Amino acid sequence: MLDLGVGALLHDIGKLDLPARSRHREEHFTASETKLYEAHVTHGVSHALKMGLSSGATLVIAQHHEHADGSGFPLKLGSERMTPASCIVALVNRYDNLCNPSVPVKALTPHEALSLLFAQGKNKFDTAILNASSR
Numbered sequence: 001m002l003d004l005g006v007g008a009l010l011h012d013i014g015k016l017d018l019p020a021r022s023r024h025r026e027e028h029f030t031a032s033e034t035k036l037y038e039a040h041v042t043h044g045v046s047h048a049l050k051m052g053l054s055s056g057a058t059l060v061i062a063q064h065h066e067h068a069d070g071s072g073f074p075l076k077l078g079s080e081r082m083t084p085a086s087c088i089v090a091l092v093n094r095y096d097n098l099c100n101p102s103v104p105v106k107a108l109t110p111h112e113a114l115s116l117l118f119a120q121g122k123n124k125f126d127t128a129i130l131n132a133s134s135r
Contacts, residue, residue, distance in 0.1 A: 004085040006053060007060020011089055014044030014061070024102035038073050041065060056085060064089045067124040079126045087126040091133065094121065 015023045022036050029037065041062060048058040063086035066072035068079035072090070079087055098113035108116065117130065 003054055003056025003060065003083075004088060006057040007064070007085055008089050008092065010044070010048065010053070010057070011061050011064040011093060012040065012044065013047045014040035014042065016047075017043040026102070038065070041074050056083065059083045060086050060089050062086075064093055066090060068126050069123040071124065082126075084126075084129075087129050091117070091121075091125045091129055094125070095133070 018036065018040055022033060023040075025034065025037050041064070044061040045058060048061050053061075060083065063075075063077060063082050066075065066077040066082050066086065067090065068082075068087070070076045070078040082090070095113050095117060098108045098116060099110060101107055114133065117125065117133070121130065
């Protein structure tokens with residue numbers, strides 16, 4: 001639980017190393033801007049190692065953009081290679097980004113966000129964790 005909490009709190013710490021305009025992925029990003037954005041995971045792992053975080057918390061930071069179906073980044077891991085804490089943070093991070101996007105007018109209500117996760121995210125997130133989110 002400690003690894004889950006610390007990893008969740010610090011999952012985006014690598015964004016500190018990015019220019020402000022690159023900290024939130026946008027639809028209009030070029031390939032190089034997307035690559036820069038995705039590098040926040042590597043930067044985050046570097047910060048975690050410098051801080052002496054546990055391996056569990058560091059893995060949450062490293063895997064918070066991975067998807068159960070292997071379509072995430074940076075390593076395209078499937079849920080079988082992700083830690084349970086990372087699977088939780090990946091789902092919660094997506095939910096949070098739907099409810100609190102960088103452009104507030106695009107915000108979804110919590111109900112709309114959950115509906116979208118179930119409609120479009122069944123393969124992207126651990127099924128047991130996704131099902132638990134609706135309880």
